[in-house]
Amino acid sequence: MDVEQLNERGELRHLISLAELTRSHLELIIEHASRYLTPAGQPAPRDDILEGRTVANLFFEASTRTRASFELAAKRLRADVLNLDVNTSSRAKGESIMDTIFTLQAMQVDIFVVRDASTGVPARIAQQVAPHVCVLNAGESDVSHPTQGLLDLMTIQQRKGDVRNLAVAIVGDIKHSRVARSAYQALSKFGVGELRLIGPAELLPEDDEFRGAIRQTDLTAGLDGADVIMALRLQKERFAQLSDIPDPQEYYRRYGLTLERLELAKRDAIVMHPGPMNRGVEIESAVADGPQSVIQEQVTNGLAIRMAVLALIQRHLGGPRAGAA
Numbered sequence: 001m002d003v004e005q006l007n008e009r010g011e012l013r014h015l016i017s018l019a020e021l022t023r024s025h026l027e028l029i030i031e032h033a034s035r036y037l038t039p040a041g042q043p044a045p046r047d048d049i050l051e052g053r054t055v056a057n058l059f060f061e062a063s064t065r066t067r068a069s070f071e072l073a074a075k076r077l078r079a080d081v082l083n084l085d086v087n088t089s090s091r092a093k094g095e096s097i098m099d100t101i102f103t104l105q106a107m108q109v110d111i112f113v114v115r116d117a118s119t120g121v122p123a124r125i126a127q128q129v130a131p132h133v134c135v136l137n138a139g140e141s142d143v144s145h146p147t148q149g150l151l152d153l154m155t156i157q158q159r160k161g162d163v164r165n166l167a168v169a170i171v172g173d174i175k176h177s178r179v180a181r182s183a184y185q186a187l188s189k190f191g192v193g194e195l196r197l198i199g200p201a202e203l204l205p206e207d208d209e210f211r212g213a214i215r216q217t218d219l220t221a222g223l224d225g226a227d228v229i230m231a232l233r234l235q236k237e238r239f240a241q242l243s244d245i246p247d248p249q250e251y252y253r254r255y256g257l258t259l260e261r262l263e264l265a266k267r268d269a270i271v272m273h274p275g276p277m278n279r280g281v282e283i284e285s286a287v288a289d290g291p292q293s294v295i296q297e298q299v300t301n302g303l304a305i306r307m308a309v310l311a312l313i314q315r316h317l318g319g320p321r322a323g324a325a
């Protein structure tokens with residue numbers, strides 16, 4: 001990646017990838033996020049730190065959790081929020097993404113939140129926007145999903161403490177997963193005890209990726225004694241050919257996370273899933289909704305992490321825009 005994520009004062013300006021950030025940067029974001037957690041049933045946390053600023057959500061790929069949480073995060077920090085409808089935007093008429101960005105920048109958008117199916121799009125935008133403007137990667141092809149990596153790390157630390165003592169098993173379509181790549185980057189910085197990548201051989205990543213991780217095609221062996229299990233869906237949209245997509249029933253028979261298989265892990269193991277879930281394909285409903293599942297906590301932490309990232313990049317923006325009420 002050829003873009004500097006920090007400004008000249010060492011403050012976060014863009015968030016494109018966790019790979020180039022330090023452990024301290026991740027700790028700062030997670031510590032900040034913990035301030036945006038309140039008990040369920042109480043009013044949602046709010047802050048006026050982005051008053052007078054404008055956030056544009058540009059999702060050129062489907063999303064529920066990331067898009068909704070970035071929108072809520074920006075609104076709870078008092079920003080003006082623009083959600084571009086891709087289907088009715090001029091990109092559908094052939095406008096380039098950079099022309100769309102420059103158009104919105106001319107309307108004084110300060111922060112772009114971008115999801116795209118192509119590799120390199122968030123970095124390319126970050127390289128070309130005006131010096132005060134910030135870009136946040138909300139999911140880039142199979143490469144990077146940094147706020148997801150942060151929320152996953154935060155959830156694991158909340159529930160299990162120091163990751164150096166943990167065996168973390170990621171199960172499923174790891175080859176096509178930006179979630180797995182960002183989780184690996186986050187967990188590696190904190191010295192995760194053991195990272196196991198479990199799935200069919202054709203859905204495991206190349207050998208030169210995920211250095212130090214254990215690759216395993218046998219789910220039974222892979223789950224043995226695990227502290228954390230992260231189930232991933234089959235990312236059908238990223239397979240080169242439809243005929244390469246595994247049959248769902250056969251996949252569930254071999255790699256589905258069932259209650260019976262969960263018993264192979266430690267008794268207090270937690271179950272994670274980034275969503276969206278395909279119940280009965282990569283995970284049994286009884287596991288997804290069961291007592292060991294922390295899937296809804298991941299969603300709650302995701303909103304807090306996105307509030308924290310927006311609040312921290314506000315330091316680059318330099319306080320509320322002049323003239324803000």
Ligand code: CP
Pocket residue numbers: 062063064065066067139148274275276
């Ligand atoms: N985990 C995640 O990125 O979910 P969405 O695709 O719904 O945003």
